[in-house]
Amino acid sequence: MGAAAIVNIVVCVKRVPDTAAEKKLDPNDFTLDRDSVESIMNPVDEYGVEEALKLKEVHEGEITILTMGPEPADKNAVRKALALGADKGMLVTDDRLHGSDAMATAYVLALALAQVEFDLVILGSESTDARTSLVPQALGQLMGMTALTNAKKLEVSDGKVTIHREEEGGYSVIESELPAIVSVVKGINEPRYATLKGIMSAKQKEVQVLSGDDLGIDPAMVGLDGSKSEVIEAIPRPPRQQGEVVKDDGDGHVKLADFLQQHKFI
Amino acid sequence: MGELWVVVDHEKGEPKKVSFQMLSAGRRIAEKLGHDLVGVFAGTGFEAAKEKLAKYGAGKVLVAESEEVEGYLVQPSVDLLTKLVQERSPEVVLFASVPYGKDLASGVAAKVGAGILADVVDIEPQDGGLVCAMSVFGGAMNTKCRIKGTPQIICVKPNAFVAEEAPAEAAEERIEVQVSDDAKRVKIADRVQQEAGGRPGVEEASIIVSGGRGLGGPENFRIVEELADVIGAAVGASRAAVDAGWYPHQHQVGQTGKTVSPQLYIAVGISGAIQHRAGMQTSKTIVAINKDADAPIFGLTDFGLVGDLFKVVPALTEELKKRKGG
Ligand SMILES: Cc1cc2nc3c(=O)[nH]c(=O)nc-3n(C[C@H](O)[C@H](O)[C@H](O)COP(=O)(O)OP(=O)(O)OC[C@H]3O[C@@H](n4cnc5c(N)ncnc54)[C@H](O)[C@@H]3O)c2cc1C
Numbered sequence: 295m296g297a298a299a300i301v302n303i304v305v306c307v308k309r310v311p312d313t314a315a316e317k318k319l320d321p322n323d324f325t326l327d328r329d330s331v332e333s334i335m336n337p338v339d340e341y342g343v344e345e346a347l348k349l350k351e352v353h354e355g356e357i358t359i360l361t362m363g364p365e366p367a368d369k370n371a372v373r374k375a376l377a378l379g380a381d382k383g384m385l386v387t388d389d390r391l392h393g394s395d396a397m398a399t400a401y402v403l404a405l406a407l408a409q410v411e412f413d414l415v416i417l418g419s420e421s422t423d424a425r426t427s428l429v430p431q432a433l434g435q436l437m438g439m440t441a442l443t444n445a446k447k448l449e450v451s452d453g454k455v456t457i458h459r460e461e462e463g464g465y466s467v468i469e470s471e472l473p474a475i476v477s478v479v480k481g482i483n484e485p486r487y488a489t490l491k492g493i494m495s496a497k498q499k500e501v502q503v504l505s506g507d508d509l510g511i512d513p514a515m516v517g518l519d520g521s522k523s524e525v526i527e528a529i530p531r532p533p534r535q536q537g538e539v540v541k542d543d544g545d546g547h548v549k550l551a552d553f554l555q556q557h558k559f560i
Numbered sequence: 561m562g563e564l565w566v567v568v569d570h571e572k573g574e575p576k577k578v579s580f581q582m583l584s585a586g587r588r589i590a591e592k593l594g595h596d597l598v599g600v601f602a603g604t605g606f607e608a609a610k611e612k613l614a615k616y617g618a619g620k621v622l623v624a625e626s627e628e629v630e631g632y633l634v635q636p637s638v639d640l641l642t643k644l645v646q647e648r649s650p651e652v653v654l655f656a657s658v659p660y661g662k663d664l665a666s667g668v669a670a671k672v673g674a675g676i677l678a679d680v681v682d683i684e685p686q687d688g689g690l691v692c693a694m695s696v697f698g699g700a701m702n703t704k705c706r707i708k709g710t711p712q713i714i715c716v717k718p719n720a721f722v723a724e725e726a727p728a729e730a731a732e733e734r735i736e737v738q739v740s741d742d743a744k745r746v747k748i749a750d751r752v753q754q755e756a757g758g759r760p761g762v763e764e765a766s767i768i769v770s771g772g773r774g775l776g777g778p779e780n781f782r783i784v785e786e787l788a789d790v791i792g793a794a795v796g797a798s799r800a801a802v803d804a805g806w807y808p809h810q811h812q813v814g815q816t817g818k819t820v821s822p823q824l825y826i827a828v829g830i831s832g833a834i835q836h837r838a839g840m841q842t843s844k845t846i847v848a849i850n851k852d853a854d855a856p857i858f859g860l861t862d863f864g865l866v867g868d869l870f871k872v873v874p875a876l877t878e879e880l881k882k883r884k885g886g
Pocket residue numbers: 337771772773774775797798799800801812813814815816817818828829830831832833834835836839849850851852855867868869870
């Protein structure tokens with residue numbers, strides 16, 4: 295094998311509220327009060343960062359972390375990825391972005407990506423808060439590309455990317471020339487932990503903070519007003535009514551079969 | 561009078577159940593709004609699908625059949641649907657809220673600049689528009705949303721709607737398919753089937769039986785599979801079981817797996833950690849089998865059985881076989 299070609303990678307990372315934490319929504323516009331809850335890097339995005347780090351071990355190149363969200367919290371999410379070994383960060387932050395939906399987010403990310411040179415963009419297959427999974431393919435299309443979604447295996451060689459796309463009962467092998475945009479699923483790798491050295495060195499790394507104007511964003515396309523979907527009601531899910539709990543005394547299976555039959559499952 | 565489109569989710573002409581569910585929901589909405597219900601079929605195998613779709617109300621179907629489309633990932637279909645939407649301006653387009661359907665839908669929405677909602681479980685016409693319901697934050701919050709402008713692109717969660725027959729006369733309009741060079745950049749080189757067919761996938765299934773760490777090892781997933789097969793269920797798994805390598809990841813239910821809302825969810829040897837609940841707590845009926853009476857999963861159940869799964873589950877499987885037979 296000759297010298298590996300340079301592969302520059304951008305990983306899109308989102309900060310999300312911790313699943314275990316209680317969420318509060320702003321009663322006026324139903325957006326998440328992101329500062330009132332514990333937040334973490336979207337768990338699936340950790341796999342995206344790890345995949346980039348693994349590629350970098352083989353190919354030369356730079357890893358840029360791209361996040362859209364408010365400061366300072368989202369800067370911390372970017373720093374977390376830098377501590378793992380990514381090279382630099384890009385944070386798009388602007389009050390006018392508040393309340394952007396998946397499509398508006400994809401629009402902003404596409405404009406941010408227009409500012410960097412990349413061979414590969416990696417996203418998570420979905421975020422745990424909204425879980426829409428809409429951003430990766432919307433971003434692909436806005437960039438005039440097709441996103442290779444739901445990779446459970448990813449390989450880059452000779453200017454080509456090949457993924458195993460997770461599907462029901464198996465997978466498809468998908469190929470594309472670089473540059474490409476890929477989303478990865480949980481389990482594609484085993485994310486590493488940050489070392490103390492990594493955390494220290496992350497403080498020195500550059501995080502470029504960009505405003506809407508820096509990217510030439512059309513305000514009519516973003517935020518609550520620019521988003522084409524709107525939330526009109528949000529209420530905590532009422533707790534489930536607990537039903538019968540039976541202790542098995544040898545006939546538990548009969549009682550359960552009765553229950554299933556009464557409810558017409560057999 | 562506008563049109564409401566249902567983009568048929570199918571495997572080589574065999575429609576997925578969600579397609580019939582979307583047609584039934586679509587018909588109800590179209591009637592209320594005075595729209596025409598139109599099916600959209602892209603791919604191959606329409607002859608096999610035709611009668612079935614008509615039975616659920618898809619009188620008119622736009623048919624774009626092409627072998628070529630199958631060789632490339634989503635782009636030929638995204639381009640085709642984008643063109644159709646731009647030419648014919650439907651009011652509403654329904655897609656299946658499954659990975660492939662969402663890829664298509666978000667691709668089309670991005671290209672036509674339309675609003676889109678995913679994981680929708682209810683749709684109500686209101687003030688001339690549509691109000692869609694979905695749950696977010698792992699089922700912790702129920703929200704209602706609206707889309708501004710048209711077309712309104714809505715991804716419908718499998719099993720959210722009941723499929724009802726409403727025979728219509730089959731009529732098709734053939735659409736010419738052109739695959740551009742750009743659409744050929746991302747190729748499908750191979751399809752690998754790892755699991756025997758026959759069992760439904762977790763996202764589509766109306767019943768799911770899931771196994772967790774309580775099973776103790778990969779070989780014991782057989783116990784779960786046997787129960788699943790008597791009741792026509794899909795097999796799910798907790799993260800603990802998947803991470804241990806006992807079952808493939810595409811079966812994982814929860815925060816970092818699939819979010820499901822089947823009619824019936826049976827948790828076997830699963831404690832019910834919040835990250836697991838995030839993927840299944842919107843199931844209509846929940847049953848758990850666990851030897852620990854304090855397991856948090858019992859906080860969600862309609863029927864809980866405290867007992868040893870190695871005794872209870874095989875006995876249940878036999879009991880159900882007996883009842884089905886007699
Ligand atoms: C960021 C993050 C994301 C996560 N995402 C997910 C996710 O997507 N899905 C998910 O499931 N988890 C997820 N988890 C993990 C989750 O927190 C739990 O660790 C996991 O769900 C536990 O799986 P389990 O219930 O199978 O195992 P355990 O919690 O070990 O439970 C096993 C249960 O089996 C019972 N049992 C044992 N033997 C028997 C027997 N003979 N008969 C009957 N019952 C028996 C026990 O009483 C126990 O309740 C996530 C965690 C984190 C931090």
